[in-house]
Amino acid sequence: MHLRFPLAVLAAVLAMSAQPAAVAAPLTPEQQAVHVLNRLAFGPRPGDLERVERIGVAAWIEQQLHPESIALPTALEARLRALDTVNRGTGESVAEFVDLQRQVRDEDEGAKARRRMAQARVANQAAEARLLRAIESPRQLEEVMVDFWYNHFNVFSGKGVDRALVSSYERDAIRPYALGHFRDLLGATAKHPAMLYFLDNAVSSAPDAPGAKRKARGLNENYARELMELHTLGVDAGYSQKDVTELARMLTGWTYDQRRLIGLGETFRFDARRHDGGAKSWLGHPIPADGQGEGEYALDVLATHPATAYHLSWQLAQYFVSDTPPPALVVRMSRTWLDTSGDIRAVLGTLFKSPEFMSSEAAGAKFKTPYQFVVSAVRASADTVVDVGPLVSTMAQLGMPLYGCQTPDGYKNTQDAWLNPDALARRIAFAAALAGGRLPLARVPAYAAVPARAREAPNLAGSDAMAPPASLAAASPPPPQVPKPTPLDAARLQDTLAGAISRRTLDIVGRNPDNLKAAMLLGSPDFMQR
C-alpha cells in the first residue's frame, strides 16, 4: 500500500531503539501479584492474592490471556442466563423499543409509564450483566478488555434506538473479540446497528442515489471521520478532509433495515442502491468500484496500518502502564501488532511481559476511573450484589455513567481526567457507605418484579448458596431473603488488600476506632490508585 501518510516518520519511530529503559527497583513477588490484580483485574477479592502467588504471576497472566480456559462459576452463569433482555435477539430488543414508541405516539394513557419501566428494565439488566461479570467473573482480563474496547468503540445508550441496542452491541460486537483480532472487532463494530445508528452511517447515501429516501438522502461523514480519528489511525496520522469524505463515500450503503432487523434478525445490510459507485481516491490511492468491498478494503487497510498499530499500542499502554506510556514499549507493541496483523492477545503479551509494565514506576501509577474504583471496592468487600442500582448511580455521580458517555471517544482513563476535589469526597462517601453495610446492594430492584414477555425461568433451587433470588428470573414466588450486608470486617479487608496499602496508611488507620477502619481503607489514597 502506498499511502500519503508520514510513513517515513512512523518507520523511523518503529526503527528506533525499543530497548526498555533501566528499571529502578524490581517488584517483589507479592508486589507483582498486587500489580497484576490491579491491572489485569479490577483489584483483588478475598483470596485472590494467595491464588496468584500460588500459581505464579506469569502463569496467571497466561491464564487470563486465555479466558476460555477459566470456568465461570455456575451461580454467575445462572444469574446471567436470567437476564432476558440481555440474552434475547437484537431484533426482539428493537421490536420492543419500536412498539413502546408507537404506543406513546398513540397518546395511550400510561404508555409513557410503561415505556419508562420497560426501558429501565433494559438499562438495569445491561448494567447488571456488565457489573456482575466485572465483580465476579474469574476471567478478569476479559472484563477489563470489554471495558477498554467498549470505550474505544463507544456508543451512547441515550441516543434513540441505541437504548435498546447497547447490550447486543457489547455481546455481539465487543465481547467475542476482546482478545481476538482487531480486524474482526473493527468489522463487528462497523456493522452493528448500534454503531451504524450512533455515528449516522445508517443514513449515509450517495447524493441522488436511487435507494436514498426521506432522511437518508445524502452523504454523512460522521462515522468515516471517527473511524479514522478515534477507532484506527489517530487524529495526527495526516489524513485530510478529502480522505474523510472519500471514506464516507466508500461506506455508503452500509446500513441496517429496521423491518428486516425486527422480522429476520438481520443486523447489517449493504444497500447497493444507496452506494456511491463513482470514482474515488482515498489516502492518495485510487479506489476501484467494488460495492461493499470498498468498505471492507478500507477496514483491512486501517486495521493493519502502522499508524493504527502505533495509536492502539499507545492507548493500550496508557491503560495498562501509565498516563504517559513509555515510548520504547509502545514501539515494541506496534511491531507485534504489525507482525501479527493486529492480534490483540499477542500485543498484550508483549505488554505484560515487558519490564516497563512490571516495574515499581508503573505499580500504583494509574488513578482509578470511577468504574474501576467502584468495581474494585465491591470486589474487595466481597458483598453479594443483588441490585447494581447503587453502583450505577455512584458511577453517574462520579461523572462516568455506565453506557452514558455521549461522545464517540469514550471515557478517558487518566488521572488528569478524573482526579478533582469533588471526586475524592464522593469516593470517600461511597467507601464509607459500602464499608458500613449501608449500600442497598441486597435489595431486589423494582424492575425485576415486572413480568417480562417470553421470559425463561430457570430452576435455581438448591443449585448454589450464591444463587440469586428467584425474582430475577420470575415474578413469583417472592424472593428468598438475601442477608443484608453488614459492616465490613476491617481485618479481613486488610488481608484482602495486603500489599496494596502503604505502611503510612496502615499506621494511621490503626490509630483510629474499629468502626472507621474499613471505610478508611477503601477511601484511602492507596485505594484510589491501581
Next chain:
Amino acid sequence: MRRRDFLSTLALGAGIVLPLGRGAWAAMDDPAGEGAGATRRKLVVVMLRGAVDGLNVVAPVGDENYLRLRPTIGLGAPGMDGGALDLDGYFGLHPALASLQPLWREKKLAFVHASGSPDATRSHFDAQDYMESATPGLKATPDGWMNRLVGALPGASTPSRLLGIGPVMPRILSGQAAAINLPNGAGGTKADILDRPAIGAAFDALYANHPRFGRAYADGRSAHKEVLEAAAETPHMLAADRGAPLPNGFPDDAARLATLMRNDARIQMAFVALGGWDTHASQGAATGQLANRLAPLGQGLAVLAERLGPLFDDTVVVVMSEFGRTARENGNGGTDHGHGNVMWVMGGKVNGGKVVGEWEGVGDAALNEGRDLPVTTDFRAVLAQIAERHLRLDDKRLVRVFPALPQAGTGFQLMSA
C-alpha cells in the same frame, strides 16, 4: 454507641445542612487582604461541547443564500410561524432562545459571528482542547486559559475563586492555580460525610500532605465548607424565584451558581460545559433536536442574569463552542463539522444589542473550503478583550494567558466604556 448505629448515622449525614453562622463569614470577605476589588469582576464561561450549529443560533435569515443552503432545517424569516426572532434586520435568533430577547433589547447581549479557532481541525476533541488551552495547534500546553487567567490576576488564588460545575475537572480549569468543581444538581451544596467531625479528622489525617492527592483533598474540603454557607438562599433571592421551580439541568445549575456568586465574593470565575450539540442528522429547525437543547440553555442564561441581580453589572458571560457546522445541510436533515461559529457575550456592561465581527455572507465564494463559515475573528481576541477591559488584566500578563495572540485587534468593543 454501638458500631452499627454509629455508621448508620454517618450515612444519614448526606442531606443535612449544618447550621453555620453567616456572621462568621463577614470577616472573610477579604481573606487575602487584597481589597474587595480583587475578585469583584466576574467571568462565567459556558462551553457547548459537540459544535453547536451557530448558523441556526444567530441565523443570517436576510441572506438570500441561507435557505438555499438549508432548505429543510433553515429558520423562516421573522414574523413567520416558527420564524427566527429578528435581531437587526439581517440576523435572526433561534426562536427557542426567546428567553434571551429581553437581554438583547437591553443591549446586554452581543454576538460575535464568524468567530472561532484559526486551527483547521474538524476533530471535536482537538478543537475543544485548543479552545480550552487557548493555544490552537499546540497540544503540549499543560494548562487551561481560565486557570492561567486566575493566576495572572491580582489577589490570592483561593480554591473557590475558580469554579467548575460538573463531576469532572475540565482542561480549561486545570493548571497551577487552585480550582474546585461542584457536581451538577443540589448535591454539591449539601453537607457530606466528611462534615462529621470524627470522619473528617480520620480522612484529614490520611490525606494530610499526601504528595499525590493531598492538594485536591484539601482544596475540596475548604471549598466545600465555603459553598455550604454560600448556597443558602437569602429571602431576597427567594422572592426572585417567584416560587417557580426550575427544570433540572442547566437552568437549575445556573440558578445555584448565581446564588453562590452573590453570597460568596471569593468566587470569581465559573465554567459549565453542556453537551449534545453534534447534530449530524435530524437536527430540526424551529423545533426539534437543536431547539430542545437551546431552550434550556437560553432559559438558564436568563435565570443567571436575573439572579445575579446587581452583580450582573460586574459579570461577563461567554458562550462558545469548538467549531461551527457546515453551511449546507446534509442529506439527513443535519450538518457536519465546519469551522467558524458564533460566540455569545452577555453582561450588565456589555456593549450589546448587536452582532459584531467581519461578516461576508454565506454565498459560495465566502465559505471556507466551499463548505463552512470562515473564521474572521480569533476566539482568543474576544477573550483577550474581556480579560483586558472587563477583568483589567494588564498587557504584560495578557501574553501569559494568551500566548501568541494575533496582533490584529477585533475592530469592535464588547465592553461599554
